[in-house]
Amino acid sequence: MEGLQVAQWLTEMNNRQLPSGESRKSHRLSLKQPKPLVQMLHNRVQGRVRYKIRGLKRSENLPQYLEFRLSSQPGINYVRASSWTGNILILFTKELSLKAIASLILTIVNEYRQQPKQALELMQNWSKTASKPSNLMPLESWHLQETAAILTELETSRESGLSLERVQDNLQKYGANVLAESKPRSGLSIFIDYFKSVPVALLTLAAGLSLVTGGIIDAVVIMGVVTINAILGYATESQSERIIHSLKSLVNPSAWTIRASQVTKINSQEIVIGDILVLKPGSYVAADARLIEAERLSVDESALTGESVPVLKTAQTLTGQDVPLAERANMVYRGTLVTGGQGLAVVVATGQLTEMGRIQTLVGETTVPQTPMERQLDRAGSQLVLLSSGVCGLVFALGLMRGYGVVQMLKTSISLAVAAVPEGLPTVATTTLALGIGKMRRHNVLIRRLDAIEALGSVQTICLDKTGTLTANQMSVVELCTDYQRIEVTDGQFLREGEPLNPYGCDELLKLIHVSILCNESKVNNHHDGRYVVNGSATENALIQMAIAAGIDVLELKRKYPRLEIDHRSEERNFMRTVHIVHESQKLVAVKGNPTEVLELCCCQLKCGRQIPLTEADRQAIEMENERMAGKALRVLGAAYGHIDDGECSESLIWLGLVGMADPVRHGVKDLMGSFHQAGIKTVMITGDQSPTAYAIGKELNLSQGKPLEILDSNHLAHLDPEVMKGLCDRVQVFARISPVHKLQIVQALQQAGKIVAMTGDGINDAPALKAAEVGIAMGHTGTDAAREVADVVLEDDRLETMIIAVSQGRTIYNNIRKSVHFLLSTNLSEIMVMLLANGVGLGQPLNAMQLLWLNMVTDIFPGLALALEPPEPEVLQVPPRSPEDPILNSQDFQRIISESSVLSVSSMAAYGYGIARYGISPHASSIAFMSLVTSQLLHALSCRSTKPLSTIHLPANHYLTVALGGSLTLQLICLVIPGLRNLLQVTPLNLLDGVVIGNSALLPLLFNEATKSNRLGEEP
Amino acid sequence: MKRDFMFTSESVTEGHPDKLCDRISDAIVDHFLRHDPFTRVVTECAVATAIVFIAARFESDALIDFTKIARQVIKQVGYEQPSFSAKTCSIVTSLKELPQGEYRHFDEQKLSDTEIEKIAVKNQATVFGFACNQTPAFMPLPIWLAHQLARRLTEVRVQNILPYLTPDGKTQVGVEYCDRQPCRIHSITIIASQYPLDPVASPDLKQLQEDIRATVIDPVFETEIIKPDLDTRIFINPDGPFIIGGPAAHSGVTGRKNAIDTYGEYSRHSGAALSGKDPTRIDRVGAYAARYAAKNVVAADLAEECEVQLSYSIGLARPVSIQVETFGTGKIADEEIKVLLEKHFDFRLAGIIKQFNLRFLPALIKGGFYKQLATYGHVGRTDLGLVPWEETDKITLLKAIK
The missing domain is CATH 3.30.300.10 (GMP Synthetase; Chain A, domain 3)
Structure with missing residues (x-):
């Protein structure tokens, strides 16, 4: 608890300081104290503390002075003061206590404050005569230093990495490799924030007035209403905040490092400075690191620099003073992704010290951004506030003119203001979205960003990855072609023309299988019960499985021919090449990949054990076989091998044959495509396969909905004119031979054509595209951590069918919010109209302040929330997606709202009129008006359930609404019955005739509104 | 006159974009016929900067890789510039498979005469054939x-x-x-x-x-x-x-160099494109048959210049009209030449396919048959070896009458 004590002590010390007179602006009327001088922010990790120092921000010299003074103190290892954020980070040993450090800082700051000039001189003098090396770590210039120097400085080496003790040391010293997470708002602060809004201020004013004029009960009730509102708001908002922040539970990726001479996979949180990172295509860079080895290494740095094209990295030392971040080609940064090649790097910064961490601190606390819908509703809400304030002023004036008391009119008009303003508008949106997240969770759809739900409702195009999304990613070899003979593979048996074939009896086949095993990165483990466990990409696993099924001892083969080097596939070269040792003077080169490219490398082929040259006719025949297999939707690979004798490398290889693998389409995907098409969503398939394969699958899934299937085959999309690209992407249903780098371009082209795009992805390279798409979808089980982290929607059970549920929910949520808002606005407007009319015409006050407040509680909240929880309408998936440009309520909707509220007001006025006719202007008449307005508003909620007449569609039952309406009606009746409540609300008992009139005035608007609904031209629900 | x-x-040349498209279209036709001689296909191709557009409607047992064929053709023609090359161009394919028709698997080689008479043409066309003795190849x-x-x-x-x-x-x-x-x-x-x-x-x-x-x-x-x-x-x-x-x-675009494909506008020619169509299209093979007739007329010395016009109508196997025009150079009357043609030449669709063996030629000839016709003319080719409609094997029949 030392931290707490220090904080207290600090507060004491701070309060002794004279505040410098600055007061922070706050958008809510804040009554906080002036900020303390030194404020502790973080001290969770041993030996590491962060303070916020008032006045440090934007100060020129104070940071340097602090660093200078503190770093010369014994026991302090590292100081960094930032004038951007006003924070100072100190790393210290166990000798010092937090209290000592805090007092040190205070002293130094005061020193500086009182005599800045002297402090500066001191610093300058010292630096001139300085001979001992500064303790400040030169964070900025790793890229300018030689790798050897860095390695020695950090006491690590390329081969062995850090020793385990060193790892522990560094972990202690620098802390875990985590970025600070923002804390959610505490419940108390949500509650208190509620009291800071304008309506509450008005109500407090009204309560104050009541107190002044002697209406204590009134004041109590008003404050009671406010409190109840606050409680309700707190309940819903805190639930929402909790859900929103649970979205942030980041999946922590793992990283490969060299430690104690071993390559191990560790959680990226445990990375420390000095660790050697092994970078492979598809790995997420866990911390800032300086490259010590880079081979065709390309990194996607879009998270940091915004540059979507991957950058080629090198291990060379750079020169030059001001090298901007984007050009530091020998550094890799946390948060970036390796897209190709391989490399080794030594970690130079972790956690908050990384560039990513610094940016985060720059930005400050992360607030949950408002979704577009929330913004719209906010705007609508503030417009309404203005409107109702205007109207209330008018009512006040009119009432005064009619001769009512000032205080009474003041109270009434203020209450009207409160009742009329739908202050719950943005809350409805947030709550509904948050609750929607919960609902989707039950369907195993994990939504990670709020505006993804909004976007889901308006998705127009969905881009689907073929491998892994449309197909089960369970490749298996089904056909081989070697020596122009087709060999089928079924259930582990090789069949040539129906006859079983022993691979050991056919030399070409055996060599083909061997090359498939050797030129392969999958890891094979032998389980104790004889089973093999294979880990790697689906394609390579399939090859190994085939070999195992053929009875070949995979592990033995790999041991016999150990691998020397490996050249991965890259965009330019669509094949993989490995070199193995045969014996001392001979090496074996194994190549597998795109058949056309591999064939180009070959000069001979193997026939009956002999090498014969490849003629043009032979090449044609092989191409024809390739085509035939691809036409069956198989993924086809070509294999070849060669020898290197004594360092002499023969340029050309010997062709072995073709391997065809089938990746079956996932069950139910075809129907899913149909559902998407019915919902008006276009489906686009993206694959790296050749055109015929893509065509076969596209046809099977009926992607083109019966029209000609259009395929774009390209791996140089950059050459296309952007306009052409835009036009094409709009029409094309399949993209073939696409490398993942182009996915982002495709998404952007579609977006430029005005579409809302959803994109699926599972690989690291898909991350930029997933981020750019309005809805990025990742699979929960298969697929990489990086994709899941970046995606907006994660399908936890990997079932693509849940997407259609997500779309349906997304549309429903949006529709429900519209319904709720429609209801809130129309009821509030009706209240305004009633008061205005009555006062204008001089018919007294149909509703007093208390009744208005009661209206607020009873009619606004519960049915409004219940409407927001409507189940999906049956036809929600049979209509095209809404256009994203559409505002949540357009002018037609507003007209409808006005007409509906007019109907409500007129009927209540009619009931009031009846009351006046019978009883004169009296509380009795008011009660009638009150009851009729409330009941008609409650029944109006039923009408708001759909824009179509209720008799024409079958809506599933909404239990919440039934409960809400039932409860509200009951409450209403109770207030008639219980004398205490009656007196409070100034409601008189009513007789049967009154009841009939009230009933009529409630039913008639409902019927009228329903009837007029059918006259409207059909619009999207 | x-x-x-x-x-x-x-x-x-073959590198001209219009001809390139013709070549790609015909390469696709070749490929289809090689794998499945009974294919029906119509393919159009368009090229612009960095992009190739192929549209094909086909009815076939074979599935071919359109994009690979296109890239092969582009590479063979010699385009390797950064602005347009086989490797970097993007290819959009729009493919539609037609429902299976009745006459697809009829091998014309095996049909009897009455059966050939039953196979009607599916397109309307007026096609022209021309020959003259200005050159040894009987071309203008x-x-x-x-x-x-x-x-x-x-x-x-x-x-x-x-x-x-x-x-x-x-x-x-x-x-x-x-x-x-x-x-x-x-x-x-x-x-x-x-x-x-x-x-x-x-x-x-x-x-x-x-x-x-x-x-x-x-x-x-x-x-x-x-x-x-x-x-x-x-x-x-x-x-x-x-x-x-x-x-x-x-x-x-495919089909924009019709005149170059035929007679350089010296004679009339059909407006329909010749490239990109399979042999069951009369607007293609009819032109070949007309050329065959005209060339034999001139080679048999019946006229110095001869233009043969055939008009076909959907639903009929034989041409609706056959006209011969010799521009005043005929040794016998035009009408008589027409009678001779009707007697000795088979202008029915199935008959043309049978006598020229149009379905199986791509499989027989190395390097593709129709692809080579796509450039430097479909008619008057002396460099390709066996081109069925350039044979003058009916001379004796025609001369005998004279």
């Missing part, structure tokens, strides 16, 4: 010369005689006729595209013009009877150097 006039015809001289020049223009590029040329090129030859016989060469125009100007690798216009004259024009006319004289106007790139050319400079 005119007796003295000047007539020009043009031809283009202007188009013949234009083709030779275009072919030579490609040759000098491929054989590295002028390595700085790029695949796109156009030739035009104007011939003066005296008394309906060619008497002199009036003008020659050649548009040749080259790599960007470079003092070493790609010479300036003057040098280009000299080179073309020396390596293209002179060798072609060495073996010709009528050679250019001093008054012949020769234009080589009159608009200035033509850099790169190809789809990056001007786009192309």
Whole structure:
């Protein structure tokens, strides 16, 4: 608890300081104290503390002075003061206590404050005569230093990495490799924030007035209403905040490092400075690191620099003073992704010290951004506030003119203001979205960003990855072609023309299988019960499985021919090449990949054990076989091998044959495509396969909905004119031979054509595209951590069918919010109209302040929330997606709202009129008006359930609404019955005739509104 | 009828975008027929900067890789510039499979005469065939010369005689006729595209013009009877150097060079494109049959110039009308020639396919059959070896009557 004590002590010390007179602006009327001088922010990790120092921000010299003074103190290892954020980070040993450090800082700051000039001189003098090396770590210039120097400085080496003790040391010293997470708002602060809004201020004013004029009960009730509102708001908002922040539970990726001479996979949180990172295509860079080895290494740095094209990295030392971040080609940064090649790097910064961490601190606390819908509703809400304030002023004036008391009119008009303003508008949106997240969770759809739900409702195009999304990613070899003979593979048996074939009896086949095993990165483990466990990409696993099924001892083969080097596939070269040792003077080169490219490398082929040259006719025949297999939707690979004798490398290889693998389409995907098409969503398939394969699958899934299937085959999309690209992407249903780098371009082209795009992805390279798409979808089980982290929607059970549920929910949520808002606005407007009319015409006050407040509680909240929880309408998936440009309520909707509220007001006025006719202007008449307005508003909620007449569609039952309406009606009746409540609300008992009139005035608007609904031209629900 | 006039015809090299598209379309037809001789296919192709668009409607047992074929053709033609090359161009394919029809698997070779009579044409077409004795190939001289020049223009590029040329090129030859016989060469125009100007690798216009004259024009006319004289106007790139050319400079579509495919506008020709269609399209094979008839008429000395017109209507196997026009050079009346044609030549769709063996030729001939027809003319080809409609095997039959 030392931290707490220090904080207290600090507060004491701070309060002794004279505040410098600055007061922070706050958008809510804040009554906080002036900020303390030194404020502790973080001290969770041993030996590491962060303070916020008032006045440090934007100060020129104070940071340097602090660093200078503190770093010369014994026991302090590292100081960094930032004038951007006003924070100072100190790393210290166990000798010092937090209290000592805090007092040190205070002293130094005061020193500086009182005599800045002297402090500066001191610093300058010292630096001139300085001979001992500064303790400040030169964070900025790793890229300018030689790798050897860095390695020695950090006491690590390329081969062995850090020793385990060193790892522990560094972990202690620098802390875990985590970025600070923002804390959610505490419940108390949500509650208190509620009291800071304008309506509450008005109500407090009204309560104050009541107190002044002697209406204590009134004041109590008003404050009671406010409190109840606050409680309700707190309940819903805190639930929402909790859900929103649970979205942030980041999946922590793992990283490969060299430690104690071993390559191990560790959680990226445990990375420390000095660790050697092994970078492979598809790995997420866990911390800032300086490259010590880079081979065709390309990194996607879009998270940091915004540059979507991957950058080629090198291990060379750079020169030059001001090298901007984007050009530091020998550094890799946390948060970036390796897209190709391989490399080794030594970690130079972790956690908050990384560039990513610094940016985060720059930005400050992360607030949950408002979704577009929330913004719209906010705007609508503030417009309404203005409107109702205007109207209330008018009512006040009119009432005064009619001769009512000032205080009474003041109270009434203020209450009207409160009742009329739908202050719950943005809350409805947030709550509904948050609750929607919960609902989707039950369907195993994990939504990670709020505006993804909004976007889901308006998705127009969905881009689907073929491998892994449309197909089960369970490749298996089904056909081989070697020596122009087709060999089928079924259930582990090789069949040539129906006859079983022993691979050991056919030399070409055996060599083909061997090359498939050797030129392969999958890891094979032998389980104790004889089973093999294979880990790697689906394609390579399939090859190994085939070999195992053929009875070949995979592990033995790999041991016999150990691998020397490996050249991965890259965009330019669509094949993989490995070199193995045969014996001392001979090496074996194994190549597998795109058949056309591999064939180009070959000069001979193997026939009956002999090498014969490849003629043009032979090449044609092989191409024809390739085509035939691809036409069956198989993924086809070509294999070849060669020898290197004594360092002499023969340029050309010997062709072995073709391997065809089938990746079956996932069950139910075809129907899913149909559902998407019915919902008006276009489906686009993206694959790296050749055109015929893509065509076969596209046809099977009926992607083109019966029209000609259009395929774009390209791996140089950059050459296309952007306009052409835009036009094409709009029409094309399949993209073939696409490398993942182009996915982002495709998404952007579609977006430029005005579409809302959803994109699926599972690989690291898909991350930029997933981020750019309005809805990025990742699979929960298969697929990489990086994709899941970046995606907006994660399908936890990997079932693509849940997407259609997500779309349906997304549309429903949006529709429900519209319904709720429609209801809130129309009821509030009706209240305004009633008061205005009555006062204008001089018919007294149909509703007093208390009744208005009661209206607020009873009619606004519960049915409004219940409407927001409507189940999906049956036809929600049979209509095209809404256009994203559409505002949540357009002018037609507003007209409808006005007409509906007019109907409500007129009927209540009619009931009031009846009351006046019978009883004169009296509380009795008011009660009638009150009851009729409330009941008609409650029944109006039923009408708001759909824009179509209720008799024409079958809506599933909404239990919440039934409960809400039932409860509200009951409450209403109770207030008639219980004398205490009656007196409070100034409601008189009513007789049967009154009841009939009230009933009529409630039913008639409902019927009228329903009837007029059918006259409207059909619009999207 | 005119007796003295000047007539020009043009031809283009295989790198010209329109012809490139014709070639790609026909390569696809070849490929289909090789795998499944009973394919029905219609394919169109369009090229523009960095993009190739292929639309195909087909009914076939084979599934072929359209994009690979297109890239192979582009590579073979020689496009390797950064602005347009086989590797970097994007290909959009729009494919539609047609429902299976009734007559798809009928092998015409095995049909009897009555069965052939039953197979009706599915398109309307009026096709023309022409032959004249201005050249040994029985083609009009202007188009013949234009083709030779275009072919030579490609040759000098491929054989590295002028390595700085790029695949796109156009030739035009104007011939003066005296008394309906060619008497002199009036003008020659050649548009040749080259790599960007470079003092070493790609010479300036003057040098280009000299080179073309020396390596293209002179060798072609060495073996010709009528050679250019001093008054012949020769234009080589009159608009200035033509850099790169190809789809990056001007786009192309299948079927826009009909005249070049046939007779250089010297004779009438059908508006329908010839490339990209399978043998069951009468608008393609009818033109071949008409040429066969006209050539045999002229080769049998029945006329000096002969134009045969065939008109087909949907639903009938035989042509609705056959007309013969000999421009006054016929030794016997046009009507009688027409009667002879009707008697000895089979103009029914299935009959044409059978006699020319159109379905199986692509499998027999190396390098594709229709693909090679796509450039330098579908008719009047003496360089391809066996082209069925260029055979003059009906001469004896026709001569016997005379």
